[in-house]
Amino acid sequence: MTALPELHRQLDEMRPALLRFALLQLRNHTHAEDVVQETLLAVLEKPDNFSGKSSLRTYVIGILKFKIIDLLRLSGREIQLTDSEDSEQSEADLIDSLFRADGHTHQDANAWGSPHGTLEQKDFFRTLEICLEKLPAQTGRVFMMREWLELSTEEICKELDITTSNLWVLLYRARLRLRECLDLNWFGNLAK
Amino acid sequence: RFFYTCKQAHQMLSEGMDRQLSVAERAQLKLHLSMCRSCSNFSGQMRLLREAMKKMSKDGGAE
Structure with missing residues (x-):
């Protein structure tokens, strides 16, 4: 002790x-x-x-x-949170901006390399926290419930009274935003 | 359609982290990833993100 x-x-x-x-x-x-x-x-x-x-x-x-x-x-x-309609629109715009009309990406995703080295770095986690802070409130909360509190999708839907398809959309948006943010602020900086 | 676009592949990669994909969905995704390096990289990025969150969930990240 x-x-x-x-x-x-x-x-x-x-x-x-x-x-x-x-x-x-x-x-x-x-x-x-x-x-x-x-x-x-x-x-x-x-x-x-x-x-x-x-x-x-x-x-x-x-x-x-x-x-x-x-x-x-x-x-x-x-203490439920709702994102504004503007935020909803900007989320949809974000997804649209990543893909061409035919559904293929505008820009190829970079390889981020082996997770092992990245996950040993304190600064990486600080960058990840900053990216999490930037997520719209409802999107961020749902993502944290799933990935940090490690709740099942059923539990989250029950707690927030949302449908599973709504949850999948929120989680997808969160992951896309975090990917963009980390690519720009962590992996992009490493490549320079 | 038999072939996923990158947009569909991205969405299925994310959904596959939260639900069991069907055999058909998995097959189409696997086929797309085998032909598309960008989406294959995206898949690796999603894995790293999940591992990072697991570590953050356990001990707050790197000591």
């Missing part, structure tokens, strides 16, 4: 990252602050629960994810 003052210090260090993750999912500062606070309290109230089998960071992020899922279930529709 980590000594309490040391645990406090490590949690303090982790706090900004936890807040960023909560904000990426909840898109609301107050809710994000609340779940991070609850997470840190849960760890501090029962420090013996951390067995050391995983890293402290993995353990704390696991608790944060449960807290976020609890909040989403509790307040579900209350």
